[in-house]
Amino acid sequence: MASANSLTTLPRWGVRLPSPFIILAFILAGLITLPLLYVIFSALTADGAVWRRLWTTRIPELLFNTFTLAISVAFIDLLLGVSLAWILTRYRFFGSTLWDWLLILPLAIPSYVLAYTYTYLLQRNGALEQAWQVLAGADAQIFSPFSFSGATLVMSLNTFPFVYLLARSAFKNFNISYEEAARATGASRLTTFFRVSLPMIRPSLFAGLFLAILYVASDFGAVSMLRFQTFTFAIYHQMTGRFDNTAAACLSMILVSGTFLFLLAERWFRQRSRFYQTTGRFRKHIPQACTTIQTITFSGYLLLIVGAAFGLPLLLLIQWTMDALAAGTISTGFWNHFGNSLWLAGIAATLTIIFGIPLAYLACQKQTWSSLLCIQGAYTGYVLPGPVAALAVLVLVSQLIPELYGTIVVLLIAYLVHFLPVGLQGMESTLQQLSPNLEEAAKSLGARSYRTFVSVTLPLVRGGFMSAWILVFIQCLKELPATLLLRPVGFDTLAIRIWLEASEELYQLAAPPALLIVALTIPVVLLLMKKGQHTV
Numbered sequence: 001m002a003s004a005n006s007l008t009t010l011p012r013w014g015v016r017l018p019s020p021f022i023i024l025a026f027i028l029a030g031l032i033t034l035p036l037l038y039v040i041f042s043a044l045t046a047d048g049a050v051w052r053r054l055w056t057t058r059i060p061e062l063l064f065n066t067f068t069l070a071i072s073v074a075f076i077d078l079l080l081g082v083s084l085a086w087i088l089t090r091y092r093f094f095g096s097t098l099w100d101w102l103l104i105l106p107l108a109i110p111s112y113v114l115a116y117t118y119t120y121l122l123q124r125n126g127a128l129e130q131a132w133q134v135l136a137g138a139d140a141q142i143f144s145p146f147s148f149s150g151a152t153l154v155m156s157l158n159t160f161p162f163v164y165l166l167a168r169s170a171f172k173n174f175n176i177s178y179e180e181a182a183r184a185t186g187a188s189r190l191t192t193f194f195r196v197s198l199p200m201i202r203p204s205l206f207a208g209l210f211l212a213i214l215y216v217a218s219d220f221g222a223v224s225m226l227r228f229q230t231f232t233f234a235i236y237h238q239m240t241g242r243f244d245n246t247a248a249a250c251l252s253m254i255l256v257s258g259t260f261l262f263l264l265a266e267r268w269f270r271q272r273s274r275f276y277q278t279t280g281r282f283r284k285h286i287p288q289a290c291t292t293i294q295t296i297t298f299s300g301y302l303l304l305i306v307g308a309a310f311g312l313p314l315l316l317l318i319q320w321t322m323d324a325l326a327a328g329t330i331s332t333g334f335w336n337h338f339g340n341s342l343w344l345a346g347i348a349a350t351l352t353i354i355f356g357i358p359l360a361y362l363a364c365q366k367q368t369w370s371s372l373l374c375i376q377g378a379y380t381g382y383v384l385p386g387p388v389a390a391l392a393v394l395v396l397v398s399q400l401i402p403e404l405y406g407t408i409v410v411l412l413i414a415y416l417v418h419f420l421p422v423g424l425q426g427m428e429s430t431l432q433q434l435s436p437n438l439e440e441a442a443k444s445l446g447a448r449s450y451r452t453f454v455s456v457t458l459p460l461v462r463g464g465f466m467s468a469w470i471l472v473f474i475q476c477l478k479e480l481p482a483t484l485l486l487r488p489v490g491f492d493t494l495a496i497r498i499w500l501e502a503s504e505e506l507y508q509l510a511a512p513p514a515l516l517i518v519a520l521t522i523p524v525v526l527l528l529m530k531k532g533q534h535t536v
Contacts, residue, residue, distance in 0.1 A: 025358035029377040032417050035392030036256065036380045042395070043253035046246050054250055058234060062251070066230045069151055070213045076156040077212045078205065080305060081163025082198070087302070089171040092287035093295040099302045100168075101526065104161050106309035108521040110478045110495070111158045112221025113514045116502035117313040118154050119145045119225060151228040155216050157309040162215070163208035170201035210262070217259060218385035220481040225502060231255040235387040236481060245395055252388040259383045314518065320511030330512055334497075337513060341493040344408070345476035348415035352423040352472045353465055355416065360427035379421045386481030389418045394486060406488055414482040419475050423468045430464025474524050478517060 088100050106114075121128045122145040129142045143149040178200060182192040198205070220232040227233075231251055238248035290298065324330050359378045381389065393414040398405045480495045487496065494513035501510035 025362040026374050029374040033377040038392045039252045042249035062231050070216045072152045073155045073216050074209045074213050077160045077163045080160040081167050084164050085167035087298050091290050093290035102306045107161050108525045112225050114158050115154045115222040115225035117316050146227050151226050154222050159212040162211040166204040166208040170204035232385050232387050248391050256383050317511045317515040320508045321515050324508040337492050337497050345473045348476045349469045349473040353469050356423045356427050381418045381421045389414050390482040390485040411486040419472050423472045426468030
């Protein structure tokens, strides 16, 4: 039986913390869970007529669109991610190291920025259609960006790095002895790939696909730009067009329930798909030198993917920004929007780290049912897409603290609920790497828990906490739906200006803030890639 001291002692480090510190963690987790509880309560208590109307008019279409979009994107991501990872881990050719870095840069482009550039590229008589007519004839046409095909293309180009990064790591750590054993029994290269290589990296593939599907299901920016009806887009319109928060809550509950079941399925697949070597010798594959034909073929394929997902959109943003500068259309308001984005994201990231400290410490304790429930409550932001979190926070604040309605505080609360799991992951992993001997030594010298944390723990975990801060900062900088719904009147950020200008097809005006967000995000993406390489 756990003693009462378990609430005040960190068994991992032997540091005794005051009870209010741990109580604060439970209070924070409870408050963060409130938006999810509101969505569930509001949907379950909704009038039956609302549910009947939604089931006959909206829900079947939204289920079909969201499901088919997620599955189609996952299939394309699987093809792209596995093929690219196989090429760059099994072959060595000129520029292969550079391509390895370039393939993660699409993560620096927000989905709504990629969507609005392809809205321009795929328009009738646009650049891509004219290029296609040169190959297929003067009457040939390409698909419209405002379609299922357009949404699938944009979301696939935006999410394939999830699968690529995990497949690449799995192939790098693959024991080539398994493939050699298969080849020794007479299996062809193709058979060995499908019967040995792919099944052995199945956990990594599942993890990457689950990330991509979850991203697609919760995305608002791209589908709103492309006017493709999914749950997030419908929730936004129920709130802003029909002003029907009850219907929005019902749709939110369906989306959240699907996300929650999806996360349970991911956990089940992960447990069922664990592979590890118990005997034998481990040998990594040595990349094979390519011939000239192979180098040209691989480089062309990589150029096509990187160009479509990053290079072409970036060139368009640069061109439009230069045109805007030449035309003098970039006003001083642009720098006000930039300043709003910086200080809003900075405050949100700082609050996330501050409120995440007691939760991260609690997560590092010996787990009890109460502490496990508390931590899981803190992670509910994972199952709350941006529009859903905004809806819940908006209604809760308007009912409980109406004085805060329409202020920046409401937006900061939504950021905290939505992005706290991002910060918690980095903080937890950092604290778990901390040796307990150091804090035990401070305790043996008579230092209290607070002084031990400030003088010993904080300097040691500062780097990891700073990385978590940067991650949350970038996420807040790019955030669109919650900002769109909760910002005070007249308060615009870079993301808001991109959405507003691009919605009116004012591409030159939307380009400068989009280019600035991409420029700020690229160093963070490359830094994470560098850290990931050190852990492989």
